[in-house]
Amino acid sequence: MVPQWIIEKKRDGHILTDEEIRFFINGYTQGTIPDYQMAAMAMAIYLKGMTPEEIAVLTDAMMHSGAMVDTSSLTGPKVDKHSTGGIGDKVSLILAPLAAAAGLAVPMISGRGLGITGGTLDKLEAIPGFNTNLSEKAFIDIIQQCGFSMIGQTGEIAPADKKLYALRDVTGTVASIALITASIMCKKMAEGIDSLVLDVKWGAGAFMRTIEDATTLAESMVRVGKAMNKGMVALITDMNQPLGRTAGNALEVIESIECLQGQHAASDLMNITLALTAEMLVLGHKAATVEEARGNLEQIIASGAAFEKFKQMAALQGADVSSLDDLSKLPQAAIVTPYPAPTSGYLAKVDAESIGRAVLVLGGGRQKTDDVIDYAVGTSGLAKIGDKVEAGQPLVTVHATAQDKLDQAMAHIQQAFDIVADPVTAPKPIVARITG
Amino acid sequence: MVPQWIIEKKRDGHILTDEEIRFFINGYTQGTIPDYQMAAMAMAIYLKGMTPEEIAVLTDAMMHSGAMVDTSSLTGPKVDKHSTGGIGDKVSLILAPLAAAAGLAVPMISGRGLGITGGTLDKLEAIPGFNTNLSEKAFIDIIQQCGFSMIGQTGEIAPADKKLYALRDVTGTVASIALITASIMCKKMAEGIDSLVLDVKWGAGAFMRTIEDATTLAESMVRVGKAMNKGMVALITDMNQPLGRTAGNALEVIESIECLQGQHAASDLMNITLALTAEMLVLGHKAATVEEARGNLEQIIASGAAFEKFKQMAALQGADVSSLDDLSKLPQAAIVTPYPAPTSGYLAKVDAESIGRAVLVLGGGRQKTDDVIDYAVGTSGLAKIGDKVEAGQPLVTVHATAQDKLDQAMAHIQQAFDIVADPVTAPKPIVARITG
Numbered sequence: 029m030v031p032q033w034i035i036e037k038k039r040d041g042h043i044l045t046d047e048e049i050r051f052f053i054n055g056y057t058q059g060t061i062p063d064y065q066m067a068a069m070a071m072a073i074y075l076k077g078m079t080p081e082e083i084a085v086l087t088d089a090m091m092h093s094g095a096m097v098d099t100s101s102l103t104g105p106k107v108d109k110h111s112t113g114g115i116g117d118k119v120s121l122i123l124a125p126l127a128a129a130a131g132l133a134v135p136m137i138s139g140r141g142l143g144i145t146g147g148t149l150d151k152l153e154a155i156p157g158f159n160t161n162l163s164e165k166a167f168i169d170i171i172q173q174c175g176f177s178m179i180g181q182t183g184e185i186a187p188a189d190k191k192l193y194a195l196r197d198v199t200g201t202v203a204s205i206a207l208i209t210a211s212i213m214c215k216k217m218a219e220g221i222d223s224l225v226l227d228v229k230w231g232a233g234a235f236m237r238t239i240e241d242a243t244t245l246a247e248s249m250v251r252v253g254k255a256m257n258k259g260m261v262a263l264i265t266d267m268n269q270p271l272g273r274t275a276g277n278a279l280e281v282i283e284s285i286e287c288l289q290g291q292h293a294a295s296d297l298m299n300i301t302l303a304l305t306a307e308m309l310v311l312g313h314k315a316a317t318v319e320e321a322r323g324n325l326e327q328i329i330a331s332g333a334a335f336e337k338f339k340q341m342a343a344l345q346g347a348d349v350s351s352l353d354d355l356s357k358l359p360q361a362a363i364v365t366p367y368p369a370p371t372s373g374y375l376a377k378v379d380a381e382s383i384g385r386a387v388l389v390l391g392g393g394r395q396k397t398d399d400v401i402d403y404a405v406g407t408s409g410l411a412k413i414g415d416k417v418e419a420g421q422p423l424v425t426v427h428a429t430a431q432d433k434l435d436q437a438m439a440h441i442q443q444a445f446d447i448v449a450d451p452v453t454a455p456k457p458i459v460a461r462i463t464g
Numbered sequence: 465m466v467p468q469w470i471i472e473k474k475r476d477g478h479i480l481t482d483e484e485i486r487f488f489i490n491g492y493t494q495g496t497i498p499d500y501q502m503a504a505m506a507m508a509i510y511l512k513g514m515t516p517e518e519i520a521v522l523t524d525a526m527m528h529s530g531a532m533v534d535t536s537s538l539t540g541p542k543v544d545k546h547s548t549g550g551i552g553d554k555v556s557l558i559l560a561p562l563a564a565a566a567g568l569a570v571p572m573i574s575g576r577g578l579g580i581t582g583g584t585l586d587k588l589e590a591i592p593g594f595n596t597n598l599s600e601k602a603f604i605d606i607i608q609q610c611g612f613s614m615i616g617q618t619g620e621i622a623p624a625d626k627k628l629y630a631l632r633d634v635t636g637t638v639a640s641i642a643l644i645t646a647s648i649m650c651k652k653m654a655e656g657i658d659s660l661v662l663d664v665k666w667g668a669g670a671f672m673r674t675i676e677d678a679t680t681l682a683e684s685m686v687r688v689g690k691a692m693n694k695g696m697v698a699l700i701t702d703m704n705q706p707l708g709r710t711a712g713n714a715l716e717v718i719e720s721i722e723c724l725q726g727q728h729a730a731s732d733l734m735n736i737t738l739a740l741t742a743e744m745l746v747l748g749h750k751a752a753t754v755e756e757a758r759g760n761l762e763q764i765i766a767s768g769a770a771f772e773k774f775k776q777m778a779a780l781q782g783a784d785v786s787s788l789d790d791l792s793k794l795p796q797a798a799i800v801t802p803y804p805a806p807t808s809g810y811l812a813k814v815d816a817e818s819i820g821r822a823v824l825v826l827g828g829g830r831q832k833t834d835d836v837i838d839y840a841v842g843t844s845g846l847a848k849i850g851d852k853v854e855a856g857q858p859l860v861t862v863h864a865t866a867q868d869k870l871d872q873a874m875a876h877i878q879q880a881f882d883i884v885a886d887p888v889t890a891p892k893p894i895v896a897r898i899t900g
Contacts, residue, residue: 032634032636033636035507035635035636036636039510062500063498063499063500064498064499064503064631064635065635066500067499067501067503067504067507067635068503068504068506068507068635068637070504071471071503071504071507071508071511072507074475075475075507075508075511075512076511195500197468198468198500198501199500199501199504200468200469200471200472200475200504200508201504
């Protein structure tokens, strides 16, 4: 096979064979197909698309380019969740212990934050002592002991994706449904799971700006998972405003623990978390319906079992668990300043991107992959769209470690809110459920 | 400016600005924009196209990436011809001395053959002593003395094109009207000419397989030349059968000399050559109409001035001119074998590609750029479409230096001809004239 003939075939809108796709991905991984041929191919895929069958083969080829987690020693249904990422998205910290407490095995391999989007590993590492860098053996051992573990990549999972993702970033080929689907799914499928629930975000703080685009991506990922014989459900959820009331690492740990304890949970966060976890339970045959699953989950929270499960995992991963019982032991920022509502009325906009940028300039995120994160900073007590507010009432509280960073953050915070005179309806946290 | 943003703009079908195109080509030439970004851009250009204005800027940017010939010391109109290439295309060897004898300055920079397509430099080098590797000063001096010179590149003309052409070859982005136009025109415009006549071939032996595709390319090149204030005319000519009666380097020199002397010229070759040269004369204000120009050219041939002009140039470029008066001094092949017509009838097909492949396997062309050419081999006495033939009559004569190569060539020759019972109309050598 000749690489440029395969490029030409896709360029002309034809369907590539299984062998052609695997030849291209294997060659690219091994370096016999250079970056420039992959770049031309990526642009051809971007502009001509791929069929669901082609995307499934691409995903499988990229998955087989590297290591796979061996979960064969785990008993019980292995189910995970993946989110396309957003501001204040601490769902994994609540969902994973809930699903484990309900009897699932959750082998959750997560990533770090970049730009305005946070990462689960960074949030967990805000807990003193928490170790996300475990061997595969330790990972499997912890899942066997407490039903779940939350870590970063063990072996080199999907090196083809790592190379291709960096190339797409500089060749204008990021926003391709085929390439996004394969990139996400090749890594999740390498986890050795039976089923996967997808949280596909839409809106101003998400990669997919419209419900239509988010739905297209969700349908593509669900199709690929099903083609690989996995149980699949995707929910399309709102990311126009941040999820819950906090953004920033330690602050999100605190909000997650409050949710696990059944305290003052923001309704959008709990709605989405319970809906996603319920889908996992149904896929893992721990409940017949999502309604039944949801009842079970609420009982697990009320019993204290959810929080206990989280502490059990944290202890196994080296955390100082006393910091979870006494949250004042978590990193705290020196400057805590509320941002008051300039007028009275109803909140019409709480812009996720502006809040994300505020957290980033506070030091709670990364501009570059090697930036060091300040776990203490962020925002809390965020008002939500539809809230009735009085002039002077705090719309959000900013946690900063230095005055100049606070000032920079406040410039973004001021952009985040619109207050109008007439009542505003709160957005629906979940707008669609995709099953195939 | 950020390269990937410019790629994304073209990917989305938008029109690039002058600055964006120049930034990209300059960056690519200097190496600050890597191959993989150029590959993605080339695929985006292939699939989304460029406006005539964008192509003109691309051409100008690529032209300015390297050296330009300084023709300011030449008096009189500077006019050249470019052909998109084909089998048996020795037009330049006849046209250039004719145009010079008619009073034009012809600074002709030509290329070498690759694959089944021959090259003017190789044909000239079949003449003992002929030197195509001259300095720019020698080139200009010879044009001042005899009105024309025929050489290879002097300085590094259009290095951006050299890099981009090699990249397009391996990334499935060769057949783009925008990229072909810029590639051809940037090199011709660097010759410092006032006007250019284009011979755009269509058919089985040409890059453009249909009249429509050839016309689209011709229109694009004429538009770009006019945008750069050059006089431009393109003729769309037939390349389904080889041009004239010979293919192969020394054999084509012999046919060219016969044409310059007004002897037994194949009608398609002389029609096309005189039509192209006449267009050059009109563009260079040496004649008011192509009819008038054609009359002048026929007179120049009849007077012997055309052949004298060719000998004058050859002598200035180091050739042993006695070989032009005694053609037996040109390289000759040991084995000369006619291919007889298998049946009687009318020739319906004389496939240019098959004849080209025969010459290639005989050693008269290059499979790779560093292959050494055998000037003596090739084909002569080719019958033409529409000819009435008798069984056993030679359809072509094959000149070979070894029996095994003759056998390989004959396998291609057998594929070249179709003989039918009913009369066949000869194809029109010139199917269209494009002026804007």
